[in-house]
Amino acid sequence: MATLETTIAALFESGCPNAHERVEEIVIRATYRRCERNLGQTAIRLGVSRELVRTRLLQFGEIGTPPSSEPPASLSRIGEARAAVKAPQALQS
DSSP states (O other): OHHHHHHHHHHHHTTOTTHHHHHHHHHHHHHHHHTTTOHHHHHHHHTSOHHHHHHHHHHHTSSOOOOOSSOOHHHHHHHHHHHHHHHHHHHHO
16 A cells, blocks of 8 residues: 555646646556456455446446447448438339
């Protein structure tokens, strides 16, 4: 524990403007890696919610952004092509 306290003191003395945020990032990243990149285990170890861990790791760039709800462009084009084919048929009816 003395090493951690010494390191934090050095961080404050260096004039780091966002020392709290930097310490939080280091603690969350280190715990996440120690827990073999398991969000649930990281949350349990830190005593916080899994969602908080996930949000912070996204902010830190440690994990990627979640997939979009939009279909891939190729599927979108297929849908557009089908609609274009159906449109002339609807006019003939």
